[in-house]
Amino acid sequence: MVVQETELVDFPCPICENVDYDVIHPDTLDNCLPEFGYDFNSRHSDHYRIIRCQSCSHGYCSPRPADLYRSYIDVEDSEYLKNTTQRLETASLVIETIRKIKLSGRLLDIGPATGDFLSIAKKYYDSDGLELSKWAANIAVKKGHTIHSCRLSELVTNTDYDIITMWGVIEHFEFPKDEIIEIKRILAADGIVCFWTGDIDSWLARLLGSKWWYIQGQHIQYFSQRSLDKLFDEQGFKRIYTARYPYVMSLESMAKSLGRYPFIGPLANAIFSNSLFGKWTITFRLPGELFAIYQKQVNQ
Numbered sequence: 367m368v369v370q371e372t373e374l375v376d377f378p379c380p381i382c383e384n385v386d387y388d389v390i391h392p393d394t395l396d397n398c399l400p401e402f403g404y405d406f407n408s409r410h411s412d413h414y415r416i417i418r419c420q421s422c423s424h425g426y427c428s429p430r431p432a433d434l435y436r437s438y439i440d441v442e443d444s445e446y447l448k449n450t451t452q453r454l455e456t457a458s459l460v461i462e463t464i465r466k467i468k469l470s471g472r473l474l475d476i477g478p479a480t481g482d483f484l485s486i487a488k489k490y491y492d493s494d495g496l497e498l499s500k501w502a503a504n505i506a507v508k509k510g511h512t513i514h515s516c517r518l519s520e521l522v523t524n525t526d527y528d529i530i531t532m533w534g535v536i537e538h539f540e541f542p543k544d545e546i547i548e549i550k551r552i553l554a555a556d557g558i559v560c561f562w563t564g565d566i567d568s569w570l571a572r573l574l575g576s577k578w579w580y581i582q583g584q585h586i587q588y589f590s591q592r593s594l595d596k597l598f599d600e601q602g603f604k605r606i607y608t609a610r611y612p613y614v615m616s617l618e619s620m621a622k623s624l625g626r627y628p629f630i631g632p633l634a635n636a637i638f639s640n641s642l643f644g645k646w647t648i649t650f651r652l653p654g655e656l657f658a659i660y661q662k663q664v665n666q
């Protein structure tokens with residue numbers, strides 16, 4: 367548990383700049399920093415106050431520290447390494463969809479962590495990644511990937527990218543509009559942005575409320591289809607694909623992530639942890655796991 371040292375700042379809506387909001391989940395961090403990484407310990411779901419914009423319905427954390435991105439530089443997460451096979455299987459499914467739109471070209475994966483998606487992507491595309499965590503970037507480089515260890519605004523490129531991917535990344539952005547402007551800067555005319563994030567308007571998110579699995583301390587943006595469309599439309603992008611994200615998970619790691627739910631969590635753990643069944647994988651396509659592709663319009 368790390369005590370918060372920086373002051374918390376109030377933010378307007380990052381999508382439409384409106385300052386009127388409804389509080390949907392009060393702060394549960396109690397002056398501590400959130401957990402970064404995916405070991406799903408007991409503090410993993412503690413979060414800053416989550417509010418929804420009264421104008422565009424976007425959900426986001428406010429107040430919160432103004433420079434959370436710094437927290438990612440020193441993130442180390444050995445638990446993450448255990449799920450490599452699942453991520454490779456997910457990447458293979460996702461690439462099939464991307465290849466229906468673009469068969470070749472230059473690809474940038476933002477937030478590639480240890481580079482599992484890149485391992486699949488580089489079979490088809492000239493691919494590199496941009497990663498802030500030094501630990502994760504080192505592992506990706508050892509796998510033979512090209513990794514830029516800088517912020518998106520600092521990335522210099524001679525040739526524009528055709529495809530930019532972000533898997534479970536945009537909900538971590540402090541200022542999503544600034545990041546989309548940077549993406550537009552390095553994307554070719556008719557280039558595409560492919561990503562996965564949570565959908566706060568999905569029926570499952572509404573049903574689970576504060577128990578929805580996307581409610582995590584490190585997630586500070588909670589998008590809906592409406593707020594995503596507004597964000598991208600205003601920067602000259604058009605949505606060309608939406609589906610449920612195909613998430614491959616072993617039964618053992620499913621049990622681990624269910625740990626936040628009473629009764630079902632301990633039960634799943636007892637059945638699947640360290641058992642033969644635990645290694646079996648299932649592909650989930652759950653309501654609230656949004657997979658979207660937006661295309662930069664040629665005249666932008």
Ligand SMILES: [Zn+2]
Pocket residue numbers: 379380381382383384419420421422423424
């Ligand atoms: Zn708004």
